[in-house]
Amino acid sequence: MQPEPLPQEVQQVQTEAGLVKALGASFAAAVVPGLGHAVLRKWDRALVFFLSISVMFALGLRLRGRLFGPDFTDLFTTLKFVADAGSGLPYWLSWVRGLGTGQAAAYTYDFGNVFIYVAGLLNMLVVVDAFDIAMGRKP
Amino acid sequence: MTGHFTNLVVFSVFVSVVFTFIAKYETRARVRYFFFLLGSFVLLSILAGWLMYPFPF
Numbered sequence: 001m002q003p004e005p006l007p008q009e010v011q012q013v014q015t016e017a018g019l020v021k022a023l024g025a026s027f028a029a030a031v032v033p034g035l036g037h038a039v040l041r042k043w044d045r046a047l048v049f050f051l052s053i054s055v056m057f058a059l060g061l062r063l064r065g066r067l068f069g070p071d072f073t074d075l076f077t078t079l080k081f082v083a084d085a086g087s088g089l090p091y092w093l094s095w096v097r098g099l100g101t102g103q104a105a106a107y108t109y110d111f112g113n114v115f116i117y118v119a120g121l122l123n124m125l126v127v128v129d130a131f132d133i134a135m136g137r138k139p
Numbered sequence: 140m141t142g143h144f145t146n147l148v149v150f151s152v153f154v155s156v157v158f159t160f161i162a163k164y165e166t167r168a169r170v171r172y173f174f175f176l177l178g179s180f181v182l183l184s185i186l187a188g189w190l191m192y193p194f195p196f
Contacts, residue, residue: 048160052153059149111146118150122157129161139164 022134029130031088033123036130049126056119057090065112066102067095080113086120151180 029036034050037043061067068080085091094100100116103109132138155176163169 045160048156052157056150056153063146108146111143111150115150118154122154125161126157 018135022131025134026127026131029123029127033088033090033119033126036127037133040130040133042133045129049123053087053119053123053126054090056115056122057087057094060112060115060119061094061100063108063112063115064103064106065100065109065114065116066104067091067100067116069095080117083117083120086122086124087116088123091120147184148181151177151184155180 025036025039027036028039032050033053034046034048037046037049068077068084070081070085071077072081102112106112129138155173158176159169159173163172
């Protein structure tokens, strides 16, 4: 597949105010999936990202997945926590409420974990996308 | 939600939707890219499953 060419009106933002706006949008996206795009008035993308990532996260919990807390004793546990926490507020609210204890005996346990990891990792991509849009690198 | 295949398809749908909205800007391009990604996820997963079938572990 050929990469889609960027529209002509896309121009890079190089002002300090533009950078502040981009960082604000990125922070909003990191806290709530899709909020960064809503701040930038990209309503369709905001809705799609919010629904997709939130539903994936919720399905992960429903499939008996486990939420990995901030435990930095070894590399893999740290990476699991980073991937999980990428979802932002859904992760922290669930973690504080004691959800996502995980049932390793359930055959959906691994599916659940993967849903939760990937929801967080996708939200990290969404954060970068919000930054790029705010900087004028993407439409 | 039971069954590996159902979980695979649901997972692929959500990931494909997010990738599509990150990568494409026009409706027609989005629809084509979404189905391309979804098909790739599902078919390559089935292929990988068959390739791993003879493994004893």
